[in-house]
Amino acid sequence: MKKTILITHRLPREHFAELEAQFEVLIPCEERFSKEEFQRLLPRIDGMIASTALRVTDEMMALAPRLKIIASYGVGYDNIDLAAAQRRGIVVTNNPTPVLEPTAEHAYALMLAVAHRIPECDRDLRRGEAKWGIMDNLGISLYGKTLGxxxxxxxxxxxRRYAAASRMRVLYYNRRPLPAEEERVLEVEYADFDTLLRESDIVSVHTPLTDESRHLFGPEQFRRMKPTALLVNTARGAVVDNAALAEALRSGEIAGAALDVFENEPRVLPELPTLDNIVLTPHTGTNTVETREQMSAHAARNVMRFFAGDPEIDRVV
Structure with missing residues (x-):
């Protein structure tokens, strides 16, 4: 009898042809299953491919006694109760490889958009309010700037590779520095967090959401940044205190920001869209045709390899 794999959100069935050859695959006809459908299906599933938009709770796992693996569709897994999964003997995997290039590309695009004031000028032009003076619409160039x-x-x-195209000096902050040889090859410099904030012209956030990183950027951090600095976040919304960011942008404490992720998304802090010096996209960093195909294939591969006993999976717990 085939095992049953549930895919929590509607995705093209053709992406899962190989998975369907081996398993019964359940995909919603609408954007997602209704609450009633979902609860009815949980007792019969052996695996789940879960969008990061769904919170996979201990209570949910309790309703799925056959569940052996939860494959996160994205690279993030803060939507999954890892402690509960570990306690119940459920393996959790994530999907790191397919998201690398599109997320980095999107972060670079957001940098250019906010630095050159592209969305602001586009809005003004469409409304017939564009300014055409030689000293109007002044942005900043990324060329030669310091990226943190x-x-x-x-x-x-x-x-970092995209930044190299703009000849940017690159500082980085990690809990642990990279090996010196890797720093040399990448042409990056380690800096403590305060130094990075103080010296960077653009700060780009790429840290996972943990208890330690929640509101890593708040009022104190914005005060330490240059008044000409730009902040870009394509990681997780709650790494940045959105209310504090809105105040920093309104007061001129920093010059601009670009966000692809938000606290409490899909709800967005109402003050943010009212500001001209911020660029906003609705968590679209991986939204390309190619990436969705690759993410589907990679998540399915984790499930197939797990049930085949292959240890080569992107295991989180």
Whole structure:
């Protein structure tokens, strides 16, 4: 009898052809299953591919006694109760490889957008309010600026390559510095957090959300940044105190920001869209046709390898 794998959100079925050859695969017809459908299906599933938009709780796992693996569709897994999964003997995997390039590319695009004031000028032009003077619409160039990367993991390292195209000096902050040889190859410099905030013209956030990183950027951190600095966040919304950021942008404590992620998304702090010096995208850093195909294939591969007894999976717990 085939094992049953539930995919929590609607995704193209053709992405899972190989998975369907081996398992019964349940995919919602609408954006997601209704609460009633979901609860009815949980007792019969052996695996789950879970979007980061769904909170996978201990109570949910209790309703799925056959569940053996939860494969996060994204690289993040803060939506999954890891302690509960570990206690129940459920393996959790994530999906790190396919998101590297598109997330780094999106972060770089956001830097350019906020630095050159592209969305602001686009809005003004569409409203017939564009200014055409030689000293109007002045942005800043990325060329030769200092980029501070908070979280020099795989996405941070990918972003460093884009920064090289703008001949940017790259500082980075991690809990532990990289080996000296890797720093030399990447052409990056380690800095403590305060130094990175003080010296960077653009700060890009690439750290996972943990108890330690929640509100890593708050009022005190914005006070330490240059008044001309820009903040870009494509990691997790709660790493940045959104209310404190809105105040820092309104008061001119920092010059601009670009966010792809938000606290409490899909709800967005109402003050943020009212500000001209911020660029906002609705968590679209991996929203490309190619990336969705690769993410689906990679998540499915983790499930297939797990049930085949192959240890080569992206195991979190």
């Amino acid at each position: 990367i908070v979280g020099m993991g795989r996405i941070g390292k990918a972003l």
